[in-house]
Amino acid sequence: MTTTTTRAAPRLFTPAHVFGAIAQLALVGVVWAGVFTALIAMLFSGIGLIFAVGFGLVVLVAWVYLMFAFGWAEVARVDGLYDFGLAPRRLRRSPRPGFGGWLHSLLLQLIDGPMWRAIASAAVSTVLGWAVLSLVAVTASGITMAFAPLYAVDRATVRLQGTGLDIPLSWAVVVGIVAALVSIAGLVGLAALHGLLVRAVLVPSREAQLAEQARTSQAQRVGAVRAADLERTRIERDLHDGVQPRLVSVGMTLGLAQQKIDSDPDAAKQLIAEAHTSTKAAITELRQLARGIHTSVLDDRGLDAALSALAARSPVPVTLDVRLAQRCSQPAEAAVYFVIAETLTNAAKHARAAECRVVVRQRDGGLLWARIEDNGVGGASIVPGGGLDGLSNRVLGVGGTFRLDSPAGGPTSVEVSVPCAF
Template sequence: MTSEPVSPKRRPGLLTHLGALAQLAALGLLGALAFSLLATLLSVGISLLIVVVGAAILVAFLYVLFALAWVEHERVEGLYGFGIPRLRPRSSGRPGFGGWLRTLWQQFIDGAMWRGVASAAVGTVLGFIVLPTIAWLTSSIGLLFAPLRGTEPVRLPGTGLIIDSGWALAAGVAGIVVSLAILLGVALLHAVLTRAILVPSREAILAEQARAASTQRAGAVRASEVERTRIERDLHDGVQPRLVSVAMTLGLAQQKIDSDPAAAKALVDEAHTSTKAAITELRQLARGIHASVLDDRGLDAALSALAARSPIPVQLDVRVDGRCSATAEAALYFAIAESLTNAAKHSRGSQARVTVRRRDDGTLWARVEDNGIGGAHVQPGGGLDGITNRVLAAGGTARLESPTGGPTALEVSVPCAS
């Protein structure tokens, strides 16, 4: 999103206004049905709120609101080409039930969604004006031909007035002029109102940019803290004790090298084996910090190498055309790597599946599933916490599904150009 106010790509012309009138006529009918459905869902959901079904109905009400707003955004953008940002579902980026509740709240307070609903309401009201005006225009055109049918008096459309057939022509012309003026006014008013409601101002754009930047910055800071803690833990619990053991073994070998050369040789062999294991652990630790194959050969090759090293079988399905930014690819790679590590350590699963796609909207999406026991949740400083914050730092979202009994699924979406 740019920092400049959104400006229309084209000036609405005659065909655009005619299209707007046709859409408003449809909105006069369909919009009334949509808002009746919303009112019904809201009233039933509130009345049944004491039971679970009431909460489910209110959630349905929220997403019907979103669907209505999405359709309105697409309709107005397709009609006028204002350059309105596409409406997308909001997400807290946090996994688990608490993250889902936070997502619902963020969706409820989403200003873009409510602006779409307001625009749909305005369009519905204007549709109520367009429908009878079109009927009046049609009847007025019919009055032009009234003198051809004889000298019988005629009834003015929409009124109970009876006039002489000699005045029918004048009444028809007047009706056509007035109804066309009303329709033109409604079309112009609709263009002005939808632009005022849906097109974000410069201040709103800057506020959204500041909010997104703040979220990404917080995620980056938290991700770096989690990563530092992980590195310290891996060094303290893995490599450091092994190197201390190597030093002690070599010390014992040094003491025995004169008195018992065979035992000293065995100790040196033991130290050599431990040293190679420490080198392997350091290599894995370095790979966890930065995967060089990701830079050299891309996401597909890096994930293939990752799947080959996994302790449990991994079914890999990667369909990504071209390269994304290094930040996006790294965030997705490390999210998948940490998910597979968690699956191998904690899930008790026998297999995992990784699906990666580059979507049409420019996002890099991945889903990691395992057939384990489930019950995974975010713990401060844990692997899932690191995934969430690293993805947030890249401007993306992460969603965890892990009911008790399994399976566990993690979905990650990251802007390809992040």
């Protein structure tokens, strides 16, 4: 989930922005035009070849990804010039697993609004780039014409390039100066127009940003509430099914021992020993339950140390690859930790995995990302009210995304990404 933050409107008309826009538009007018030509040709080729043993489908799939790359480059270009604070474009990902999930991801990317807005921005920039190239030609021609009496003494007229006009030599100086000044003013105007248009196309309005923040906050609140309800239900179930019967058994055993302590001391000692063993087992279960609610090593030493301890306790061999430049917020670290802990538990209990791999990274944009893979039997799914449902809602509650891919027969992979500074 991407959180949009409001920013103060950047200044678009500083000399650096104007000169930078003119230089970029001159380049874009050539390069982007070639890219558009290639993409259009690729689209029609793919449609034309769609019945040729399916080869056209491959071309169209490649076309979708190239369109995304083109939009990504345009957004990076505009944001590098104006510093609008635009988030880097990312490929859309479907929550569905397997090949069907990939097809759904492809469809989501094809209809992705931000991608098409970036393409629209590139189209606007291309048209303005052509105009900039024409005005640059007029500017150069006007400057050259201003000096025409020095090199064209044997001519009656001088041509103003870019306009097709032949100017009498006696007017060449005046017309050349005026043409150069007007074309330079036109270049400045095009640069300013470029800034206004791309901001209108790419930057959401304040109302849209506030509406998106409200939707995001509502989704996070719902996810947090549901995650808390599922966690409470899990704790109640573990207490009811595990610790509570064991403590009841301890009480009954001690009651029997109390009855036999005078008549049969040896039997009473044996019952007390059984109660002692059961008490230690209950304490162990309570510690495990408490660890599932909160882990102190996560607060004291961070996610890397907590995951190392988790991997050491795992009954399935775990390859751990954690590379973190700095610590994240406690909610973000806790969400990632418990996703990894529950996934490893599922791999041992249900997937019958022989090994697991855990990768944790800090990514651009302030995201804490983790991927957990196992070589088990697969077939896992998110069931309402189940453990994976609780994990996904916990991640949603801190503004993150949760993705499960577990085809029948395996392998299973879980990806989670949360804002580091939630």
